[in-house]
Amino acid sequence: MPASEQIPQASYRIALGVEYEGTHYSGWQRQLSPLQETVQQHVERALSQIANRQVSVICAGRTEAGVHATCQVIHFDCAIDRGTKAWVVGSNSLLPDSIRILWAKNVSADFHARFSATSRRYFYLIYQRKIASVMFAGRISHERAPLDLDAMNAAAQFLPGERDFSAFRAAGCQSKSANRNIMHARLYQEGSLIVFDIQANAFLQHMVRNIIGSLLVVGRGQQSPGWIDELLQGKDRSRAGKTASPHGLYLVGVNYPPQFEIPGEFSAPGFLAASA
DSSP states (O other): OOGGGSOOOOOEEEEEEEEEOOTTSSOSSOOSSTTSOOHHHHHHHHHHHHHTSOOOOEESOOOOTTOEEEEEEEEEEESSOOOHHIIIIIHHTTSOTTEEEEEEEEEOTTOOTTTTOOEEEEEEEEEEOSSOOSTTTTTSEEESSOOOHHHHHHHHTTSOEEEEOGGGOOTTOOOSOOEEEEEEEEEEEETTEEEEEEEESOOOTTHHHHHHHHHHHHHTTSSOTTHHHHHHHHTOGGGSOOOOOGGGEEEEEEEOOGGGOOSOSOOOOTTGGGGO
């Protein structure tokens, strides 16, 4: 390649906060097939137009098809810095309504959206009503019968700590280890919604959805809370509950060491307070 055509070495690292409604996307990660529309695909296309050169981004957590995020964090390297307004306002003008850049920040070269993160936090939302809500379609999981929230909470208390989560790991998970450290796992009710709040250093593929699938078994009275401990000890995915729908799952927070000064460590879905 002639020197005049060489791509200049990146001299800026930019971090962004991204919010998206993931119902109609094949997850965050760019796919080989152009027919599979992803959030990353749209974000990179918009940023590349603003930068006037190809931009490739790295995210804190690769959410799956149908999963949403209020607080995804990404970073990219670029030879020029267009400024916060361009990265936020300019990019949003090029993105579909279901994806928004919330903030932009220059960060040091040692910041990495994925590897610098110390924890990720997810919400899983369950709507209790005989008839599913049209307004929440694709955004919240639906449960027709009342659930035993106390039993589900008692079951969830077997989850915190560092342990092997093979019982809640997808068959296709490529992680080298099934060990993860859960900081907290709890459920609470807000109006007709049940909120499952879980935070860990990292998650296995389908881990949150597999956990909630088993907690629902407990909530329906089909198993006692101690069954969750039995599943953890047995490390057998086939004995656990079904994988829950992706539509109730939200990435709501990513934590980083304070020296990086990353904003927005937590952001609940905006409609939660209005659900009561």
